[in-house]
Amino acid sequence: MRLTNAWALALAVASVSTVNGFQSSASSPRVMNSSMRVSATMDEAAIAEARAIAVNAMSFADVNKLTYRRLQRECKTLGLSAVGTTAALRGSLLEHHGLLREETVVEVPKATAAEIEELCATEGVTFCDESDPDFDFKSVLSEVMQKSSMGHWKAATRKLKTLHKKYSAPERPVPREAYLAVLEACGADRLNGARASVPARKILEDMSTFEYAIPAELANICVASSLGEGPGGTHDGFGGIDTALAMVAAVEASPEGSSILTEASYGRLVTALARDGAVEEAELVLRSMVVEKLFTPPLALFADVAKAAAQSDDHTEDVLQVLTYAKAAGYELDNIAAVETGRELLASGVIAAEKMDNLALGLRLLTAAAKAEGCAPDMGDDLVASSSSAAQRACTLIHKRAIQKASEDNNWKLAVKLLELMPRRGLKPATSVWRSVLNTCCKNEKSRKATAILIDWVTLANEGKAEKPPISIFNTVVNTCEVCGEEELTVKVLDIMKDTLVDGNIITFNIALKRLSKTGNVAGCEGILIGMLNEGIEPNVVSYTTAIGACAKKGMKNAPAASMWIERMRSRNVPPNYHTYNTALAACLDGKLESTFVAAKLATEMLADADFEIACGLKGSVNFKSTLPDAYTKVLARKLMKQLRENWRSGDIDMALAKTTTRVPLLKLVDFEKAIIEAQKTEIQCELPEEEEDEKDEADDQEYEFNLLKEMHDDDHRTAMV
Numbered sequence: 001m002r003l004t005n006a007w008a009l010a011l012a013v014a015s016v017s018t019v020n021g022f023q024s025s026a027s028s029p030r031v032m033n034s035s036m037r038v039s040a041t042m043d044e045a046a047i048a049e050a051r052a053i054a055v056n057a058m059s060f061a062d063v064n065k066l067t068y069r070r071l072q073r074e075c076k077t078l079g080l081s082a083v084g085t086t087a088a089l090r091g092s093l094l095e096h097h098g099l100l101r102e103e104t105v106v107e108v109p110k111a112t113a114a115e116i117e118e119l120c121a122t123e124g125v126t127f128c129d130e131s132d133p134d135f136d137f138k139s140v141l142s143e144v145m146q147k148s149s150m151g152h153w154k155a156a157t158r159k160l161k162t163l164h165k166k167y168s169a170p171e172r173p174v175p176r177e178a179y180l181a182v183l184e185a186c187g188a189d190r191l192n193g194a195r196a197s198v199p200a201r202k203i204l205e206d207m208s209t210f211e212y213a214i215p216a217e218l219a220n221i222c223v224a225s226s227l228g229e230g231p232g233g234t235h236d237g238f239g240g241i242d243t244a245l246a247m248v249a250a251v252e253a254s255p256e257g258s259s260i261l262t263e264a265s266y267g268r269l270v271t272a273l274a275r276d277g278a279v280e281e282a283e284l285v286l287r288s289m290v291v292e293k294l295f296t297p298p299l300a301l302f303a304d305v306a307k308a309a310a311q312s313d314d315h316t317e318d319v320l321q322v323l324t325y326a327k328a329a330g331y332e333l334d335n336i337a338a339v340e341t342g343r344e345l346l347a348s349g350v351i352a353a354e355k356m357d358n359l360a361l362g363l364r365l366l367t368a369a370a371k372a373e374g375c376a377p378d379m380g381d382d383l384v385a386s387s388s389s390a391a392q393r394a395c396t397l398i399h400k401r402a403i404q405k406a407s408e409d410n411n412w413k414l415a416v417k418l419l420e421l422m423p424r425r426g427l428k429p430a431t432s433v434w435r436s437v438l439n440t441c442c443k444n445e446k447s448r449k450a451t452a453i454l455i456d457w458v459t460l461a462n463e464g465k466a467e468k469p470p471i472s473i474f475n476t477v478v479n480t481c482e483v484c485g486e487e488e489l490t491v492k493v494l495d496i497m498k499d500t501l502v503d504g505n506i507i508t509f510n511i512a513l514k515r516l517s518k519t520g521n522v523a524g525c526e527g528i529l530i531g532m533l534n535e536g537i538e539p540n541v542v543s544y545t546t547a548i549g550a551c552a553k554k555g556m557k558n559a560p561a562a563s564m565w566i567e568r569m570r571s572r573n574v575p576p577n578y579h580t581y582n583t584a585l586a587a588c589l590d591g592k593l594e595s596t597f598v599a600a601k602l603a604t605e606m607l608a609d610a611d612f613e614i615a616c617g618l619k620g621s622v623n624f625k626s627t628l629p630d631a632y633t634k635v636l637a638r639k640l641m642k643q644l645r646e647n648w649r650s651g652d653i654d655m656a657l658a659k660t661t662t663r664v665p666l667l668k669l670v671d672f673e674k675a676i677i678e679a680q681k682t683e684i685q686c687e688l689p690e691e692e693e694d695e696k697d698e699a700d701d702q703e704y705e706f707n708l709l710k711e712m713h714d715d716d717h718r719t720a721m722v
Contacts, residue, residue, distance in 0.1 A: 060099045063090055068242035068249075069281075085205040085253065086246045137167040141178060148181035153192060156182045157199040164206070176212040179203050183218055190225040194239035197226040201243050204250040208257070216260045219251045223265045233272035241272050263295045270301055274308040279315040282308065283322065290325050299341040302326045306348035310355075310390075319352035320361075333365070337372035337380030346384050347391035354394035359405065362398040363418075366425065385425045396427045403433055407440045415440050416449060423460065431467050442476050447484040450477050451493055458500050468500060475507040482515060490515065506537050513546040520553030522561050541624065544569040545580045552587040559595035562587035563602060578627050581606045585636040591643060593652040596662060599640045603665035606633075610672070629672045637669035 066074065071089040072082040080092045094100045132138070140163045147156035160174070160182050168174050183203045186196035200222045207214055226244045228235025233244065248269065251257050266289050273282035282305045289295040302322055309318040326345065327333065336342025346365050353362035369380035385395040399422050406415040415437045422429050434457050441450040454477050460466035474497040481490040497508070509532050516524035525547040532539050544565055551562040562584040566576055576584075581602060588599035609627035618626055629637075644663055648655040653662070 058093070058097050058099075060094065063093050063097070063099065066090070066093075068246040070242075083249070085208060085250050086201070087205055087209070134172070137163070137172060140167055141175070144178050145181050148185040151185055151188060153182070153185040153188070153196050153199070156185050157196075160203075173210060174206075176207070179207050179212060180215070180218070183222070187218055187221045187225065191222065191239065194226055194228055194235035197222075197239035197243045200226070201246050201250070204247050204254075208250040208254040211255055213256065214251055214254045214260060216262075219247075219260050220262050220265045223247050223251070223261060224268050227268050227272045232276055241269070241276055241278070244269050244272070263289065263293075263297060266293075266295070267297055267301050270297075271304050274304040277308060277312065279305065279309045279312055279318055283318060283325075286322070286325055290329050296329050299326070299331065299336060299339060299345060302329075302331075303341045303344040303348065306345050306352075310348040310351040313355075316352045316355045319348055323349055333368040334371040335373070337369035337384060338374035342372075343369065343380065343384045343387050347387045347394075350384065350398065351390055351394040354397050357401070359398055359402045362394070363402060366395065366398075379424065381421075382424065382426050385427060392427070395425060396422075399425075399427060400430065400433055403436055407436045410440065410443065412437075412440045412444045412446055412449070416453065419453065423465070428466065431470070434466070434469065435473060438473055438476060442480040445480060445484050447477075447481045447486045447489055450480055451486075451489050454493065455496065458496055461500070471497070471501055471508065474501070475511055478508070478511050479514075482511065482518075506532070506540060506543065509537065509539075510542050510546055513543060514549075517546050517550040517553075520550050520556035522547075522550045522558060525550045539569075539572070539574065541569070541574055541577055541580060544574060544576070545583055548580060548583045548587065552583055557587050557590040557595070559584075559588040559590065559592070559598040563598050566602070566605070575609070575625070576627065577623075577625055578606075578630055578633065581627065582630075582632055582636060585633070585640065589636070589639055589643060591646065593647045596640060596644050596647055600662045600665050603637065603640075603669050607665055607668055607672075629669050634670050634672070637666045641666050641670075 068086055068089075071086065071093065074080075074093055075082040075089055078093075078096055080096060082089070084092075091100065140159055144156055144159040144163055147153075147159055160178060163178070164174050183200060186192065186200040186203070191197050191200055204214060204219070204222065206212075223244050226239035226247060227233045227241070228239060230236065230240075233239070233241040248261065248265075251260050254260070266285060270282050270285045270289070273279075273285065286297065286301065286305055289297050302325065306319045306322040309315040309322060323333070323345070326336070331342075333346070337346055346369050349365045350362045353359070353365065366381040366384060369384040372380035375383060385392055399418050403415050403418050406412075406418065419429060419433065419437045422433075434453070438450050438453055441453065454469060454473065457466060457469050457473075461468045474493060478490055478493050478497075481487075481493060494508075494512075509528060513525055513528050516528065529539050529543060529547060532543065548562045548565045550556075551558040551565070566580065566584055569576060569580075584602050585599055588595040588602070606627060606629065610629060613627055641663055644653075644658055644666070647653050648658050
């Protein structure tokens with residue numbers, strides 16, 4: 001038997017298994033009970049992508065290219081465990097897709113005892129093997145330690161990989177000291193600018209697999225140094241969030257791993273996740289820090305996660321969870337505004353509240369900020385509102401919506417309080433906000449509060465911090481002061497209006513007319529109308545009706561003057577409406593026969609206008625232009641006929657003559673009810689002049705003015721008064 005045949009019988013091929021890095025893909029013999037499980041964010045896009053990959057057969061190279069979080073997503077999608085080291089997750093996927101390489105064994109020929117004896121016959125030659133069977137292992141190990149001590153981390157990593165793959169065995173594993181030496185070389189200079197992140201991650205996973213204790217200092221250096229400021233938490237394209245997460249999983253799976261990583265390492269990971277937009281993963285790590293590890297993370301950490309959640313439309317509500325974690329960590333919302341990071345956290349809460357339309361939450365957070373001490377000379381809520389443009393916008397919208405809601409609920413006190421808070425918080429109320437609060441106060445006849453708000457508005461406008469109030473606002477406040485009998489406030493508001501806007505408009509003059517009309521000052525009303533004409537402002541139907549109202553004041557009735565005003569308004573091409581006629585008829589109820597004659601004349605004119613309206617229809621607003629008698633006209637007509645009866649009973653006029661002349665038009669007004677119903681159904685039957693553009697614009701003002709009609713005399717006399 002030849003010697004070469006003996007060597008062939010003695011040799012066998014060792015089994016080969018799939019290797020990723022330094023270790024086998026098999027799971028660690030240690031059961032992983034990590035205190036923290038960082039699950040991948042399974043958003044719709046990621047799930048769709050994972051399912052598409054799962055349906056299509058993945059190659060060995062495809063699996064090896066997946067990052068740590070992608071591996072977790074794939075495992076979750078396929079129903080596999082998503083917890084473990086990178087190698088364990090890859091091994092699960094390879095096994096699922098049938099890509100795991102099986103052991104190959106070379107059959108060794110079996111020899112008989114006689115053949116072995118013949119093979120070993122040396123015929124006088126003696127062999128003695130004095131070589132060290134562990135020489136190669138020790139040699140490579142020595143090179144590993146030498147390269148590590150010199151700081152040559154790349155060479156040390158390659159040698160360690162060779163040592164593990166070619167020379168290690170279950171009974172002769174790579175010693176812990178070798179891993180630590182290479183890990184120290186990799187960890188120098190912040191993982192050599194994060195370029196050594198992947199080798200460090202593989203070493204940590206190997207040590208975890210073989211249940212080697214990992215020094216806390218090295219573990220924290222590796223996790224923190226693998227994270228940078230670049231996309232995905234990388235540093236010049238090296239390291240990143242996936243590498244750091246894999247390191248954390250490996251460290252926590254090692255002996256006593258749950259207490260190795262410090263608060264700072266977890267915090268750096270949370271910050272990187274938040275900046276990368278991985279809100280759910282950042283929240284999971286943050287929750288683990290607070291709930292499971294009982295850490296008290298700095299407010300900056302909560303602020304980073306809350307800011308990321310507030311900026312995301314899909315995770316806005318998660319800001320509330322972050323605020324809950326902050327309270328669980330021992331922070332009080334009423335005090336955190338004293339520091340900048342606390343204000344950033346509250347600002348994110350306000351932004352989220354605005355997006356969710358949770359007005360109560362937004363106002364509560366601002367109130368909490370206002371209670372914080374140590375913000376002098378500013379207030380905490382002011383600093384929160386001005387912390388960013390997004391926060392300022394959210395605060396402004398929250399106050400605006402809250403004021404609108406309070407106005408809808410007719411809660412003038414709340415509306416005023418919110419308005420007063422806006423300038424103090426550095427917010428600029430819009431004109432619509434001022435108008436809403438003032439209208440609510442005026443609606444509730446709070447003339448003094450409305451005047452105070454108007455003065456504040458004018459003051460801010462003079463300082464350039466707000467737009468000037470429009471004239472309609474002054475008119476509303478003046479009218480409220482008139483209704484409440486606040487004469488001094490009325491004069492004050494009119495003076496402020498004159499200083500702010502120089503001149504008023506027709507509504508302002510009508511309000512002044514109303515003041516004089518209430519006192520029955522006919523001459524004063526005439527002076528106002530002349531002043532309007534001198535200012536180039538044409539009096540409208542409301543102006544003349546209000547002036548006629550001065551003639552209907554109880555105890556000061558003046559029928560001839562009322563008739564004269566109707567003639568004057570006709571001469572100015574301002575046709576009277578039924579409000580005007582009713583007011584003039586009310587001015588004739590003074591018991592005099594001459595006033596009854598005037599009333600009959602007015603009734604005749606009203607019937608003529610009504611007949612024309614019935615024949616030709618009406619173009620424009622019924623409330624502003626119609627002359628058809630209404631129910632109140634009938635009441636006035638009956639009172640005037642009663643007055644005529646008293647006149648003939650007293651001998652002032654012959655009864656027969658009165659019935660055939662003076663009473664006829666008044667009686668027609670009483671019997672006009674059926675004609676009113678038919679006239680309202682009548683369509684336009686003849687040509688009417690087109691409504692001018694100015695008249696269309698004036699209709700809006702007249703609607704406001706007619707809504708302010710008040711009683712000017714007793715006995716339910718409905719006289720037009722603005």
